[in-house]
Amino acid sequence: MDKYLVSPNPHVHAAVSTRSLMRDVVIALLPALAVSVVFYGWKELLVIAVSVASCVCIEYAITRWLLGKPSTTGDLSAVVTGLLLAMNLPSTTPWWVVFIGALVSIGVAKMTFGGLGQNVFNPAITGRVFLLISFPTYMTHWEMPAGLFGADAVSGPTLLGRVNEQGAAAVEGLDCWQTLFVNVGGSAGEISALALLAGFVYLLCRRVVKPWIPLSIFATVALVAGIFHLADPAVYTGPVFNLVTGGLILGACFMATDYVTSPMSTAGGIVYGCGIGLIVTMIRYFGSYPEGVSFAILIMNMAVPLIDRAFHQKKYGRT
Amino acid sequence: MAKVTFKIGGVHPDDAKLSRGCAIEVLPLPQTLYVSMAQHLGAPAVPCVAVGDKVKTGQVIAEPGGFISAFVHSPASGTVKSVGPRRDLAGNGVTHIEIAVEGDEWVEGVDLSEALVKEIPQDRTAMLDRIKVCGVVGLGGATFPTHVKLNPPPGSKAECLIINGAECEPYLTSDFRVMLERADEVVVGAAIMRRILGDCPCVIAIEENKPEAVKSVSGAVSALGYEGISVLTLKKKYPQGGEKQLIDAVMRRQVKSGALPISVGAVVQNVTTTLAVYEAVQKNRPLISNVLTVTGDCLPVESQRNFLFRIGMPLNYIAGYAGGVPGDAAKIVSGGPMMGKAVADMDAATVKGSSSILYLSESLTRRKPESACIRCGRCADACPMGLEPFLLNRLRKAGDLSGLEAGSVQDCIECGCCLYSCPANIPLLDHIRMAKGQVMGIIRERAAKARAAAEAVSPKEVTKENK
Numbered sequence: 001m002d003k004y005l006v007s008p009n010p011h012v013h014a015a016v017s018t019r020s021l022m023r024d025v026v027i028a029l030l031p032a033l034a035v036s037v038v039f040y041g042w043k044e045l046l047v048i049a050v051s052v053a054s055c056v057c058i059e060y061a062i063t064r065w066l067l068g069k070p071s072t073t074g075d076l077s078a079v080v081t082g083l084l085l086a087m088n089l090p091s092t093t094p095w096w097v098v099f100i101g102a103l104v105s106i107g108v109a110k111m112t113f114g115g116l117g118q119n120v121f122n123p124a125i126t127g128r129v130f131l132l133i134s135f136p137t138y139m140t141h142w143e144m145p146a147g148l149f150g151a152d153a154v155s156g157p158t159l160l161g162r163v164n165e166q167g168a169a170a171v172e173g174l175d176c177w178q179t180l181f182v183n184v185g186g187s188a189g190e191i192s193a194l195a196l197l198a199g200f201v202y203l204l205c206r207r208v209v210k211p212w213i214p215l216s217i218f219a220t221v222a223l224v225a226g227i228f229h230l231a232d233p234a235v236y237t238g239p240v241f242n243l244v245t246g247g248l249i250l251g252a253c254f255m256a257t258d259y260v261t262s263p264m265s266t267a268g269g270i271v272y273g274c275g276i277g278l279i280v281t282m283i284r285y286f287g288s289y290p291e292g293v294s295f296a297i298l299i300m301n302m303a304v305p306l307i308d309r310a311f312h313q314k315k316y317g318r319t
Numbered sequence: 320m321a322k323v324t325f326k327i328g329g330v331h332p333d334d335a336k337l338s339r340g341c342a343i344e345v346l347p348l349p350q351t352l353y354v355s356m357a358q359h360l361g362a363p364a365v366p367c368v369a370v371g372d373k374v375k376t377g378q379v380i381a382e383p384g385g386f387i388s389a390f391v392h393s394p395a396s397g398t399v400k401s402v403g404p405r406r407d408l409a410g411n412g413v414t415h416i417e418i419a420v421e422g423d424e425w426v427e428g429v430d431l432s433e434a435l436v437k438e439i440p441q442d443r444t445a446m447l448d449r450i451k452v453c454g455v456v457g458l459g460g461a462t463f464p465t466h467v468k469l470n471p472p473p474g475s476k477a478e479c480l481i482i483n484g485a486e487c488e489p490y491l492t493s494d495f496r497v498m499l500e501r502a503d504e505v506v507v508g509a510a511i512m513r514r515i516l517g518d519c520p521c522v523i524a525i526e527e528n529k530p531e532a533v534k535s536v537s538g539a540v541s542a543l544g545y546e547g548i549s550v551l552t553l554k555k556k557y558p559q560g561g562e563k564q565l566i567d568a569v570m571r572r573q574v575k576s577g578a579l580p581i582s583v584g585a586v587v588q589n590v591t592t593t594l595a596v597y598e599a600v601q602k603n604r605p606l607i608s609n610v611l612t613v614t615g616d617c618l619p620v621e622s623q624r625n626f627l628f629r630i631g632m633p634l635n636y637i638a639g640y641a642g643g644v645p646g647d648a649a650k651i652v653s654g655g656p657m658m659g660k661a662v663a664d665m666d667a668a669t670v671k672g673s674s675s676i677l678y679l680s681e682s683l684t685r686r687k688p689e690s691a692c693i694r695c696g697r698c699a700d701a702c703p704m705g706l707e708p709f710l711l712n713r714l715r716k717a718g719d720l721s722g723l724e725a726g727s728v729q730d731c732i733e734c735g736c737c738l739y740s741c742p743a744n745i746p747l748l749d750h751i752r753m754a755k756g757q758v759m760g761i762i763r764e765r766a767a768k769a770r771a772a773a774e775a776v777s778p779k780e781v782t783k784e785n786k
Contacts, residue, residue: 005650006661008749010735011677011684012332012489016742018693075690117691117743259695264707315705315727316327316563317573 018116022076024208028199029083029254035192040091050095052082054102062111077116081105084124087189087250088294089131090139097138101127121301122261125251125294132294189250200253212266213273214252218243220277228285236285248280251293261301268304268311275300322527324554325564328703330736332557332657334528335489338614338623343496345627346640348395348420352631353405353668354380356414359456360463361387366416372399376425377605379452380416389464390454391416392605394629396424407670408634408653410663418631429604435503436601437543439514446515446600453599454606454671459483459560459589460658462672465596468588469515471581477516478584481569482509482593484525484532485553485560488655491675493610494590496625498525498532502539505590508597510545516586521548522569523590528555557657558734562587564703576730606630606671613641615678617648628669635665638676649681656684657735687744698737698747704730708737708747715754720761728755729762 037044059078063069072078085105089098105127113119132139189196203209221242228236242248256262256276263272276296283292357363362385374380374393381391397420405415425431440446451466471477482505486494498505506523513521523540525533537550551569558564563574565587572583580587588596591609598604613624622642634653638644644651644665652659654674662676698708706727714722728751737747 004648004662005684006663007650007686008661008752009659009733010657010739010748011650011652011659011661011679012656012739013687013744014330014332014740016697016740017687017744018690018742021693021695021742072690077693115691117693259693262694264694264696264699264709313699313702313705313707314327315576316567316703316730317575317578318705318727318730319573 018075018077021208022080024203024206025080025254026076026083028202028208029080029087031195031198032087032189032192032250033083035195036087036091036189039191044091046095047089047091047093047098048083048086050098051086051089051102052079054099055079055082055085055106058102058106059111059115062107063115072115075116078106081110081123081127084189084250084255085127088124088128088247093131093138097131097135100134101131103127104130117260119260120304121298122255122258125255125297129294129298189254190245190247193244193249196249196253200249203253203257209257210266210269213256213262213269216270216273217248217252217256217277217280220274221248221281224278224281228281242281242284246284246291247293251280251297252276255293256297256300261297261304263304263307263311265308265311265313268307271307271311272300272304275303322552322554323568324556325559325567325703327567327705328701328736329556329558329564330701330739331555332489332739334555335616336492336495336528337490337618337620338492338612338625339495339529341492341496341623341625343500343610343625343627346629346632346637348423348629349632349636350420351400351633352394352397352418352420352629353415353633354391354394354418354631355405355407355668355670356381356384356391356416357407358391358462358630358670358672359389360461361385361389363414364388364391366402366414368399368402368416370399370401373397374399374418376423377429377607378426379605380418383464387464387467389456390452390605392454392607393418394607394631395420395422397421406664406667408662408664408667409660410667415631415668430602431604435507437507439507439510439545440600441514443515446511449600449603450596453595453604455592455595455599456606456671457589458591458595458609458672458674460654460672460674461562462670465588465592468586469512471516471586475581476584477519477581477586479570479586480509480513480516480519480521481565481585481587482521482523482590483560483562483565483587484523484529484536484590485565486529487526487555487557487559487561488657488659489557490614490677491612491655492614493612493625493674495529495532497591497594497610498529499535501594502532502535503543504597505536505593506539506543506545506548507601508593508595509548510543511596511600512586512588512593513545513547518547519584519586522551523548524551524553524565524569526553526555526559558703558732558736561703561732561734563732576727609669609671609673611637611669611673612675612677613637614675615645615648615680616683617645617680618678619645628673630671630673631668633666633668634662634676637669638665641676645678647680648678650679650684652677652679657739658733686746689745690743692743692745695742697740697742701736701740703734703736704732706731708741708751711751711754712745712747715750720754720758723754724758724761729758731755 055078056073060071060073063071105123109121109123109126110119222239225239225242229238263269279296280292364381365384366381368380375396378393380393397418400419401417404412407413447466455465456462509521566585595606608629624641651662711728
């Protein structure tokens with residue numbers, strides 16, 4: 001009999017692993033990555049490659065050589081961080097800046113806290129914010145896409161950057177719905193809302209994430225922007241503009257939904273999402289930065305332990 | 320009617336009912352049977368035969384060892400060869416009565432005919448007594464003595480009798496075959512229990528992946544024409560056959576933590592138990608046999624079987640009769656893949672509650688290496704009790720017993736959904752089960768202390784209560 005296994009129940013396991021979940025996130029990011037490469041060309045491809053390779057290598061080096069543990073890069077979470085970091089950077093970012101971003105993302109935000117599952121802050125956003133503060137020239141200078149097929153590259157501020165400098169009038173008459181398809185001028189993660197949403201729908205269908213966090217972010221942004229826009233349309237941009245521009249869709253669908261740094265319960269997720277939505281609009285309207293999605297997510301990341309304490313699953317027979 | 324299911328949690332494993340097409344076959348008797356004294360929940364039965372005694376099929380060979388205990392009967396006629404400890408399928412030493420089989424000569428007074436007895440007796444107490452004397456226990460897994468469950472304590476009233484035909488465990492098809500082949504007897508059994516419980520409504524609940532069973536039982540219900548019995552189709556979801564989950568699905572009521580189903584007016588009995596009740600009450604036939612599925616992912620479909628076995632048949636006898644253990648079996652499980660027990664010893668004998676011999680392949684059953692929790696929350700989404708396994712596991716690591724109790728670890732039904740759905744392969748249930756044991760110990764100790772303190776203050780009142 002000793003050739004048979006003996007262990008407690010259950011004796012079967014669902015066909016899901018950390019690696020399969022991360023692989024699904026990578027697949028979900030592919031449409032947006034493809035669109036950005038088409039529009040920004042080989043420079044964008046270089047940023048993505050450097051970012052992913054740096055994230056994976058840094059995690060491997062830290063786990064194997066610094067901690068002396070088996071490598072965890074096989075779970076693909078470093079690949080996801082690398083892709084998300086790249087999508088938060090302009091295609092003109094020099095390779096060494098991308099590398100520093102990866103170092104902060106993986107080395108500081110993820111590994112110092114104990115690796116996957118232990119980090120308080122979203123690694124990709126931490127890296128991005130570090131770069132934004134340290135290298136503002138590289139981070140705020142956007143190149144109007146020349147693309148793989150395009151002619152000359154033109155540089156200029158993003159839509160949100162123009163609003164930040166000149167007020168809502170700067171984007172008057174803009175067809176917001178057009179930006180859903182291609183929103184020129186920005187980082188890879190801002191270029192096509194539609195491609196991002198397609199990826200997110202894939203994640204929903206595969207049951208990798210639940211829709212409540214992004215939905216509560218979108219609802220809060222729409223509500224708050226709606227109220228301000230009604231009060232003074234000349235100063236405050238409208239709800240549709242705020243939903244489709246900047247990194248809101250990327251942030252809401254792919255970064256705020258990060259398992260590790262978001263609340264466990266559905267109710268907690270909604271509170272977290274509303275918090276992000278509120279902070280985003282406040283930064284956009286009143287902050288010195290044109291865009292606030294990264295800051296909003298990081299601020300709400302800090303609140304997650306508290307939210308998890310306050311909101312729990314509904315138990316059977318205990319109401 | 321709209322299909323229903325339970326509200327909280329649950330998972331959808333592949334149901335793999337590979338043996339659904341195999342009709343129930345009667346297993347021939349082996350030369351020796353080993354009858355366990357611990358075939359039911361509660362106190363083990365006490366042998367009442369001695370070595371050398373001649374016994375007949377259906378003769379009482381052991382008596383209840385307490386209030387929650389059950390009679391055990393000889394599964395064949397022959398001679399008692401030994402009474403002593405033997406390893407059960409978990410490898411624990413349990414008293415067994417070894418019977419050298421000489422034939423199948425039944426005791427007097429058992430109706431062995433196939434004729435359906437439709438008339439329901441009126442005497443409730445006599446029926447309960449018959450169920451008790453025939454050693455009927457719950458065959459859905461817990462093997463709780465049926466007569467205790469059918470006799471609610473004073474002050475509580477049954478409002479709904481639920482016949483559990485969910486069979487939500489993957490692979491198992493014994494309940495399915497019983498519903499298909501013996502629907503009439505199951506329905507009469509349901510009518511008997513309904514009568515015992517004071518004519519409360521009865522719902523026979525069957526999962527949607529068994530449409531043939533729904534059809535067959537519905538046909539029997541309308542053909543037999545008893546009042547108050549209906550068939551309900553359930554959505555397929557594990558662990559629907561769990562008592563608390565089934566009550567929620569059928570009655571939309573939740574049993575409070577620590578309370579019995581009867582507190583919300585529910586009595587749940589498995590379909591095979593219902594058949595045993597029929598045989599006990601209408602045929603005076605003690606529970607000495609049950610249906611078991613021989614199945615698994617590494618057993619060819621043509622080798623799969625549903626057997627009517629006698630209790631005490633060793634597992635290796637049944638496995639051998641069915642063609643032997645497949646070469647690529649890595650684990651042998653008694654019961655379903657979600658809640659069954661891994662067999663440590665194939666010499667072990669079947670018991671009243673045996674439901675399967677399940678052969679699982681290495682790739683299906685071998686646990687994968689554990690990695691870090693990624694806080695995905697899948698365990699909490701899957702838990703049918705609404706617990707947070709990731710949190711309980713962390714509290715256990717921290718040794719926080721009061722936190723574990725506040726997190727309701729004691730409510731865990733050990734269904735395995737958390738471990739099943741964990742992408743990091745963290746052995747959540749292993750850890751939670753241990754923590755649950757510790758917390759239950761503390762709760763019991765506290766209750767005992769409270770009782771002792773109450774007795775010390777006013778001994779008279781307590782004695783009154785006990786009366």
